[in-house]
Amino acid sequence: MKTMTMDRRRLLQFATALGATALLPRSAFADIISEATITGSAETTTGVAKSGKLRIGFSNGFSGNTWRTMALAQMKNEAAANADAYELIIVDGQGDVAKQVGDLDDLIAQQVDAILVIPNSGTAVVPALRKAERQGIMTVPFNLPVEGDTYSAFTGTDPKAKGAILGARLNDMLGGKGKIVAFGGLPGNSYSAGVWEGAISVFAPGIEVLAQKDGYWEEDRAKIIMADLLAAYPQIDGIFSDGGQMAAGAVKAMLDAGRELVPVTGDDYNGLLKLYESNKDDHPKFNIALVSEPSWEGVVAIRIAQRLLAGETVPKMQIISPTEINADNYKDYIKPDLPDGVFVDTTLTDDELKAMFS
Amino acid sequence: MAWTRIRKLAGQVAPIWLAVILLYALAAMISPAMLKPEQVANILQVAAFLGVIATGQTVALLLGGIDLSVAGVVTLTNIVATSVMLGSNDRIPLAILVCLVLSLMVGIVNGVLVTVGRVAPIIATLAMNSVLFGAALIYTDGSPYGAAAPAFKALAEGRIAGVPSSAIWWLAIALALAYVLRRTTFGRWVYATGANGRAAYMMGVPVVAVTIAGYALSSTLAMVGGLLLTAYIGNPSLGIGNPYMLSSIVAVVVGGAALTGGQGSVIATIAGAIFITLLTSLTNIAQVSTGAQFVIQGVLIAASVLLYRTLEIGGQRTM
Numbered sequence: 001m002k003t004m005t006m007d008r009r010r011l012l013q014f015a016t017a018l019g020a021t022a023l024l025p026r027s028a029f030a031d032i033i034s035e036a037t038i039t040g041s042a043e044t045t046t047g048v049a050k051s052g053k054l055r056i057g058f059s060n061g062f063s064g065n066t067w068r069t070m071a072l073a074q075m076k077n078e079a080a081a082n083a084d085a086y087e088l089i090i091v092d093g094q095g096d097v098a099k100q101v102g103d104l105d106d107l108i109a110q111q112v113d114a115i116l117v118i119p120n121s122g123t124a125v126v127p128a129l130r131k132a133e134r135q136g137i138m139t140v141p142f143n144l145p146v147e148g149d150t151y152s153a154f155t156g157t158d159p160k161a162k163g164a165i166l167g168a169r170l171n172d173m174l175g176g177k178g179k180i181v182a183f184g185g186l187p188g189n190s191y192s193a194g195v196w197e198g199a200i201s202v203f204a205p206g207i208e209v210l211a212q213k214d215g216y217w218e219e220d221r222a223k224i225i226m227a228d229l230l231a232a233y234p235q236i237d238g239i240f241s242d243g244g245q246m247a248a249g250a251v252k253a254m255l256d257a258g259r260e261l262v263p264v265t266g267d268d269y270n271g272l273l274k275l276y277e278s279n280k281d282d283h284p285k286f287n288i289a290l291v292s293e294p295s296w297e298g299v300v301a302i303r304i305a306q307r308l309l310a311g312e313t314v315p316k317m318q319i320i321s322p323t324e325i326n327a328d329n330y331k332d333y334i335k336p337d338l339p340d341g342v343f344v345d346t347t348l349t350d351d352e353l354k355a356m357f358s
Numbered sequence: 359m360a361w362t363r364i365r366k367l368a369g370q371v372a373p374i375w376l377a378v379i380l381l382y383a384l385a386a387m388i389s390p391a392m393l394k395p396e397q398v399a400n401i402l403q404v405a406a407f408l409g410v411i412a413t414g415q416t417v418a419l420l421l422g423g424i425d426l427s428v429a430g431v432v433t434l435t436n437i438v439a440t441s442v443m444l445g446s447n448d449r450i451p452l453a454i455l456v457c458l459v460l461s462l463m464v465g466i467v468n469g470v471l472v473t474v475g476r477v478a479p480i481i482a483t484l485a486m487n488s489v490l491f492g493a494a495l496i497y498t499d500g501s502p503y504g505a506a507a508p509a510f511k512a513l514a515e516g517r518i519a520g521v522p523s524s525a526i527w528w529l530a531i532a533l534a535l536a537y538v539l540r541r542t543t544f545g546r547w548v549y550a551t552g553a554n555g556r557a558a559y560m561m562g563v564p565v566v567a568v569t570i571a572g573y574a575l576s577s578t579l580a581m582v583g584g585l586l587l588t589a590y591i592g593n594p595s596l597g598i599g600n601p602y603m604l605s606s607i608v609a610v611v612v613g614g615a616a617l618t619g620g621q622g623s624v625i626a627t628i629a630g631a632i633f634i635t636l637l638t639s640l641t642n643i644a645q646v647s648t649g650a651q652f653v654i655q656g657v658l659i660a661a662s663v664l665l666y667r668t669l670e671i672g673g674q675r676t677m
Contacts, residue, residue, distance in 0.1 A: 064596045069500030187648035214648040220591045220598050224404050225642050231397035232389050232643040245595075252592070256515065257396065271593065339503040340593050357503040 036294060036323050038155070040315025045152045047138055047308030050113050054086035056305050057107035058298070061120035061144070062095035065217070066341040067295055068118075071143075073356060074347055075298040086113075086306065097121045104128035107137075114138035114152075114305035116298070122190060123147045138308040142301040145190060152308055155300045155318040159191050162291045162322050163198025163242070166265040169289030169326070170199075170207070170238055173263035177206030178237030181229050183215040183222055183246040195242040210236065215246035219271070222249030230257045238262050244269025244290065248340070251275050251286075261286035268292035268323075271340025273330050280327075290325040292345035299347065372614045372626035373669065374662075378633050385640045392643070395520060401635055403522035406514075407587045409631035411602050412609035413532045414579030416627045419610050420539070421572045422552040422619025423472060423479035428580035428606050430490025431461055432599030435584030437494045440504035440594040447509040457581050464490065465577035469570030483573075487603065494596060502594035514589030524586045529628070531579065536624040548572060553620025580606075608655065609634050612662040 056079075063069065072090070079088035089112060093100030097120045107115050108131055115132050119125040122145050129139045130150045139151040146154065170180065182199075184192030196212070203209075210233050215222035222245070229236065230253060241247040244266035251272070254261055261283035266272050267290055276288050297320065307314050323345055325333050333344040339357045348356070385392040392398075411428050418425035435457045442453040464486060471482035514524040539545035547568045550558040559565045580602075587598060613630030615622025637658070641651045 063500050064495060066501055072500075211642070211645055213642065216597065218595055218597050219593055220587065220595060221601075223591060227400045227404065228397075228639045228642040231394060231400055232391045234391075249591075339501075340505070341502055356499065356501045 037321045038300065039319050039321060041317035041319075043316040044313045045308065045316050046313040047152070047311050048136060049311030050309045053084070054114070054306075054309055055089060055110070055112045056086050056114045056116065056302065057089045057091065057110070057112040058116040059091050059093060059100055059103045059107060059118075061093045061100055061118045063092050064095065067293065067343050069356070070295040070343055070346055070348060070353075071118075071298045073352070074296050075302060077348075077352075078299045078302055082306075086309075088302070093120055095120060097124045101125060101128050104132070108132050108135060111135075112137060113309050114140060116301045116305060117141045117146075118143045119146055126150055138305055140301045140305050140308075142297050145194075149316070153304050153314050153316050153318060155304060156297060156320065157291075157293060157322060158319050159194030159242075160198035161319075163195035164202050165198075165291055165322055165324065166195070166240065166242070166289060167199030167202040169324075170240055170263060170265050171202065171204045173287045173289060174207065174238050176204035179208045179210050179233065179235055180238040180240055181210050181226070181233070181236055181250070182212040182240040183225075183250065184212065184242055185215065185217040185246075187214040187216075192242050199240060207238075209240075215241070215243070215249065217243040217245055219245045219249035219252070222246035223253045224249075226250040226253035227257065230254065230259060236262060239264040241266045243267055244272040244343075248272045248275055251279075255279070263287040263289065266290050268325060268333065268343045268345040269340070270335050270338060270342040270344050273325070273334040273344065274336065274340060276327075276330060277334060277336070287327055288325070288330065290330075291322040292325060293343070294320060294323070294345045295343050296345075296347045372623065372629065373665065374613050374626055374629040374633060377612075377662075378629050378636065381633060381636055381640070385636060385643075388640065389643045392640070397639075399517070399520060399522055399525075401632070401639055402525035403514075403590070404639070405631045405635035406522065406524040406528035407583050407590070408602065408605055408609055408635060409525075409528040409583075409628060410531055410586060411580050411583035412606045412613075412627050412631050413528075413535055413624055414576035414583075415606040416610045416613070416615060416622055416624050417535070417539075417548065417572045417579075418479070418483075418576040419607075419615045419617060420548050420552045420619060420622055421569055422555065423569070423573070424483060424607065424617070425468065425573065425576040425580070426480065426483040426603055427464060427468060427486035427490060427577065428583075429599040429601075429603035430487040430494070431464055431577050431580035432584035432587065432602050433596060434460065434490045434494045434497075434599075435581045436588045436591075436598045437498055437502055437594050437596070439585060439588050440502070440506055441498075443504060443507045443510060445505040445507055447507045450507050450510050453510075454585065457585060458578070461577045461581035462574055465574030466570055468577065469573035472573065473566040473569045491599075498594070498596065500596075502596060504594055506588050506592045511589050511592055514586045524590065527582070527586060531582065532624050532628050535575075539624060544568070544571070549620055551619075605634055608659055611659060614662075614666050616666075 091103040093103055100120050115137055126147055132139050140153050141151050142155045211229055213225050239250050247264040247266035248271045261279055262285055280286050304314055335342055335344055338353050342353055415425055439453045439457055442456055443449045468483055468486055471477045472479050516523040547563045550563050551565050551568050555565050609630035610627050612633055613626035
């Protein structure tokens with residue numbers, strides 16, 4: 001395994017190196033931050049070269065959780081380091097589908113050069129993105145999918161692929177046999193649906209799904225639901241979760257109920273790593289298989305926008321390969337001195353995180 | 359006659375208790391696990407958070423008002439308590455004191471807005487909720503930190519004779535408040551103000567003070583609910599209060615309180631909170647989707663209000 005983290009200085013050098021590369025070989029496109037690779041699609045978009053100081057707008061769907069806060073902090077760091085090249089204008093949709101569409105219209109009216117967006121709704125933002133495109137504004141949605149192809153480029157992870165990895169690892173941890181309960185995020189969200197679709201496509205025939213519940217990506221919701229499930233099912237051999245907070249909540253419910261801990265899946269939520277660290281010795285069956293959701297996705301999105309605004313040709317879909325965290329390598333990721341809410345796959349330094357979480 | 363006495367007594371018990379028994383029987387048929395002592399304890403534990411918050415909400419509804427800011431109070435309590443406590447037992451009293459002061463301020467401002475400011479309660483408390491959620495975001499800058507102290511966790515997670523201590527807190531608070539509302543002058547003032555504020559004022563009830571005290575009680579109990587929830591989860595979470603804005607009102611309404619004020623009881627709200635928690639628990643166990651859970655909850659709210667309207671001729675219930 002290579003060195004796990006890349007600090008911002010190295011990221012910057014990397015950005016400079018990319019800027020110097022006039023033309024990237026399309027099929028071999030690979031961007032590296034941390035140890036993840038980014039795979040580009042064959043389909044490409046050619047940008048329009050703009051001169052002078054650029055203005056890049058970012059329409060954030062909402063900002064009420066740690067992941068978004070960390071994502072935003074990394075984007076601001078990136079923008080501060082490139083303050084002479086562009087200005088980053090951030091607007092917040094406050095979790096409201098309609099407000100975000102209004103935000104996008106505002107950015108279009110301000111004639112920004114590029115728009116980045118994490119959509120609250122993958123369908124509701126489409127007309128606004130189309131309008132931006134017609135006015136020559138580059139659009140780069142990231143993190144959550146957008147319906148259709150009315151954008152310049154997209155970056156993020158592939159929920160289905162993540163689900164397939166988590167499903168396969170849960171299979172392995174359970175030896176292909178066992179009763180499991182599953183947790184997804186907000187009811188009806190497309191990300192959880194994608195992860196679950198990927199997972200059930202790989203579950204071994206011996207895996208029996210007792211229940212699949214919506215845990216809202218929150219510890220408290222998952223803990224309350226898990227307490228009910230524990231009462232209903234005397235035997236639960238594994239927990240499938242697409243978020244680490246819900247896995248942590250479920251594990252805490254098992255601890256409260258005095259049950260022996262079992263293998264769980266999740267993401268790079270620090271609280272789950274801490275729970276694993278402190279309970280693994282007392283619970284030999286406790287195991288983790290996690291795939292991170294990198295909070296530096298926004299930095300990749302900014303760089304894609306920059307490249308488009310330099311007139312370069314970029315892959316339309318840039319999928320970030322999953323970084324796996326498990327019993328063997330979790331010590332490289334865990335941050336014992338930082339709060340549970342931190343997502344550990346980040347380019348923020350521990351000092352920056354400490355300053356944020358205080 | 360014994361029979362009329364029984365009928366009179368039955369008439370005083372809110373139908374929600376019957377609904378709780380029926381739902382429990384149904385739940386036990388669907389999943390025998392619902393009868394296990396651990397599951398009964400679990401339901402009481404989870405019902406306690408909603409129960410304490412809904413107890414406060416009952417006072418707001420009795421006054422003919424409503425308190426939508428309970429969600430913001432729960433979230434802010436969770437954020438402030440964990441960040442002040444920082445996982446250390448020594449800091450528990452300070453954390454509780456800060457939360458108490460905050461919640462009293464919130465309740466008093468709500469009450470002043472509604473009485474002196476003549477702002478409709480639904481608007482005043484909705485605005486307050488928005489302010490509180492915003493304050494939690496500003497305070498944490500989106501990155502909440504801190505944790506509940508070990509001794510504080512024991513406060514909610516401990517068991518006394520098998521009963522979760524959070525449930526004991528809840529029942530003690532609800533019974534004490536039931537006594538205050540039924541047996542003290544203040545209680546009579548609350549009912550009188552809610553039934554007809556103008557008439558109460560003419561009779562010399564200090565309507566403004568009673569209303570302000572009522573809102574202060576509501577937000578303080580929301581704070582206590584937030585503390586119990588914090589003890590249960592142990593961590594800060596910016597979304598933690600959201601489910602309680604509506605569910606606290608639902609618990610009071612299925613308990614038979616009228617949104618027009620002056621009618622309802624804290625004891626019936628206990629049953630209302632158990633009913634809602636039991637329903638969620640049952641739908642969790644019975645593999646009902648989240649969508650269907652929302653539909654069932656909505657239908658039950660409408661049905662219970664219709665039912666109470668039909669039963670209204672039954673007269674005043676005290677339990």
